[in-house]
Amino acid sequence: MRRSALRDFFAANGAAFEARAGVECARAVADPAAEYAMVRDAVAVSDASHHQVFAMPDAGAIDVLDRLVAGNVARIRFGRVLHTFMADAGGALVADCYIANNDDEFLVLCESLEDDAAIRARFLAAGRDAGLRDLSESHAVLSVDGFKAWAVARELFGADVLGLPYLSIERYPFEGATVRLIRAGKTSEFGYLLVVPAAQAQVLAERAFASAKKNGGGLCGIAIHDDLRLEGRFFNIYAEGAAVRDPLSLGLQWMMDFEKEEYPGRSALLRRRAAGFERKIVGFKAPPGAKVRKGSTLHDGGRSVGEVVAVAQSRVLGCTIGLAMLPVAAAYSGLEFAMDASDGPMVTTISMPPIMPRSLTVKIDEM
Amino acid sequence: MRRRVVITGVGVVSCAGKDAGHLAAAVAAAKSCLRPLGAESGRHAGLVQDLPAALDGLAGASDQDRFVVLALAAAGQALRQAGLEPRLLGGRMGLVAATCSGPMLSIEAHHASALAGAASLSRAGRFALSYASAARVLAARFGIAGFSGTVTTACSASVGALGIACDFIRLGLLDAALAGGSDAYSPSTQAGFDGLKATCEGACAPFSNPVGLSLGEAGAYIVLEERGRALERGAAILGEVLGFGTSNDAYHCSTPDPSGNGQGLAIRRALDDAGIGPGEIGYISAHGTGTLANDKTETRALLKALGDPAKSVPISSAKAVTGHCLGAAGALETAAALLCARAGTLPATASFKGPRQGCTLDYVPAPGRPWPSGRPWLKNSFAFGGNNAAAVLGPGPGRSDDSSADDIVVSAIGLVTPAGTGRDAFLAALAAGVPLAGERTDAGGCARSICAAPEPDARALSRRLDLRNMDAPSRLMTAAAHLALADAGIAEKREERADAGFFLGLATASTPAEADFLKDYFAHNGQVRHIMRYPFVVPNSIAGDVCRALSLTGHNTTMCFGPGAGLISLAAAAVAIRAGHSALLVSGAVDFLTGRELADRRMAGEACTAPAEAAAAFVLESARVADRRCARPLARVLGMGWATDTGDPMALPSDGAFCAAVQDALDRARMAPGAVDVICGLSDPERDREALSSVFKGRPPAALGVSPVLGEADACGALLDLAWALDRPGQDRPGVILSAVRSQYGLNCAVVFGRL
């Protein structure tokens, strides 16, 4: 089990921990409602060191990464970030990856279903001699998310941060070291991932925490991110990803370049694409009080037609929402299904994303 | 010592009135001259009310497109104020025109009549469709016989024109020049900007509310002159051009890079060129269109380029008075500020009712303030296609050291031709000597014989090259520029390319997107049903695509010259490097044949056996830089010459100007005609060599050309000839190559190359 360089900091602030992809992570710091409110209304700082982080010099990186992931790495422009996935030979999901073209290096942040050693082995298999550096141990990843996340980023790194478009990367000096900042986020609010050397991680976390408090926020764990992701319909590899594994049924075609020649799982995925997949993922909401859990079944006309693969509490809608796998012919929003039994509570499939976050209605510097 | 360039005349016709004085008065009073467009529309626009009055008796203008008439009126005014008679300066007087939408009114009318089934096109009608027509008419009307050209970088074009004219004078290539721009209001332009949601209801209020721009129309020209000459003849000096800089965002076709990096680069380059520190700037004449993206990005760019001083420098936008006059805007706003400075007034931003969010600087609410006399000031101008231009003006002296580079070398070539992608395919086809003509259907449904270039295979060229979502001209040009950069050994890294620039020469500025947009526009009675491609209507969208795909953020322009544009643009790039704007430039030209263009050629009865589609890119750099990075240049630029035909635009080009350009180039190369081994670039070798016999005192050397095999490529034909001359295998490699072109749009250009 890998220990995050930020573990002690979060422990000292009262965090509870869990293991994710073989990494011990701060699951929760405050009560979920409070953590949620921080992100939607202010800003929350969390430990995202469950990401595996790899860096490699740009010379060979394109070839290596091109052989590893489904997206077209070669076309990432300087300073920009590609969101894609890594699959195994059978076309099953392995990792959700941000790949950043940071001029002279490519940086990869993986949220994966495998532990560090297994992911590292995949990288090494693709390019042992590419100057690959595994930063997972030597660095921590701090996530700053929320309606006011930009204010924290600005305080830490200067006003230049405000000009960064979504999915871009920049380096900033910090305490004699370099922080790699990726503007990304999967909460529907402004978000930054800060890759910081372990030696400076604690100081950065302290500063970010202080700045977050000043802006009405604080610390949060990664568990609340699961709710935030589903509410914003951001793909979550630890929830629906782990349950389904098939990128096509999950609707991840946008992460793929169908013209690409070679990467693990390509032929399996293209075969399934040509044949037409049978089931796909759909969002739903449940009536108040209904107990929905992962694995619940959905029934139509007395038959079980689908299965729940992810569940979250939507604080905006005031009900439980989730994702279910349904036959393609029934995978439409606006339909009613009975849950768990033919006479169970009725859930309704809905169009996603179901909420309109404030961060989308304003531009950073208009606040 | 660097030659200093002063301004001795300005001329503007705008919605504020018939001359620059009316404009200056309105700007100084911060009085919006925008009026409602009509009863149904809430939009306002700045239209010229009485154009005949502005012409002030200038004859022969009535049958021209409105953008030409606006240019004539403004240029005539500027020359009168300067008290300059161009004819007396001969080849020492130049002209750099600018436009965004050029003859859009004529183009609209032409599309409408083609839709209605018109079957023929007169020579005058075809001439009126050219973006280069204003420069041609102006040169003829006023007798401007030196360099002439048209900058077509959309909304930044006239600041670009000012900068290019300034460079020619600084380097001693001209003694005086007329520079500026014109654009006429057109319904399809309004529809395009409305479709982009860039316009506002009511009159625009830059940096304030409402958000959005109002369109205007204007002609604005400025007379630039070498300072010593101006002083000698006792001319009144309105100001001095101290520095000029450009950049490309390499970001997006219509949205400025929100970081402000691209715009900031242009501003910093202008300051460096002027030798002025950020704290010395006393006033900023903003681009200030009023759109959300511009006003915010411009604010950020100023903060980046000037640092803290930006917070205390007064900034105002004259677009609140005149609306956005597109290609005329930069020159108009420069003229307004020059006259305000003379009157001692720092103009307020009209219609400013408190800053918009994200706009954090001092935008000068009414009333104005005293002009900060003695301080230099900054003019910003930004455009679609990511082109940014900035100029520093003011009282001199500015930088006195001469930073100009001497020797310019050609260090690499990239080609996409009907023979295929790359130089090997090109040479193989020429060796085989078999003509490569094919067929394509024009907009009128007739089959035409053309030499088309096969589609470049991006992934085979470089895994990083992305040609998707580009129109054909951009695909060809990007592939050629990529090959040239690869040949030059410039790695695909941002820092290696940050200061590498791109110059584009076009024969015709009418893009495929222009034809598609107007087709859609007329098919739906002026309703815009597609907007995605509207930003690609402007000709510099091609350079924007190239710069974005190849991460080129250096010095950047697009110019339209008619046939020969590739060589002329290469010469202009050499001038820009000599002037110190860039250590390395890719100079390119691309030919593309839209269905509309092919039909127009047929309807006008133009004789051309097989027009070609092709792109050529040449890497130019100073010999010092090439040496430092151990490049192996192919040739040295030994001498350049330009001469503009001042005869009737409708008459055949005269031999006199052609010979003058060649003589000039040979003189500058300090070379006797007999030293020339081969001549290339000639569109009609028989006629052109005959014409040159006076320069060569007998029969000129043999001509070399690729057109019998690869077809006639208007813009890049001369570059293809040159590539062949430089690349020919075997014994017949010439040592001294004269490349000479004659454009039907007036300019003749000759360059002498020495093989290395």
Place this chain on the structure above:
Amino acid sequence: MSEQNQKLIERRREIIARLKAELIKRLNLPFQPDDLHEDVALLGSGLGLDSLDALEIVLCVENTFGVKIADDNIAVLRSINTLVDFVMEQKPNGGAS
């Protein structure tokens, strides 16, 4: 499938098919209709379209279905499904214009 669900599906399927075909054509998307999951974000994340694409999407929906999207109504531009919901709301009795 219940009759009510079936009727909803048919209406929705038709609108989705027309919308996807138009979007692929207008935005030059490198995908086939089945590759586009109806819940994928159009702007920013997901397909990563920009503000110019957003204007084209508005024109696409307006011209294909004869409905008008207000300038400030960015909530409907979040995914294909939110666009389809909007069309179905505006045109309760039929899709095509």
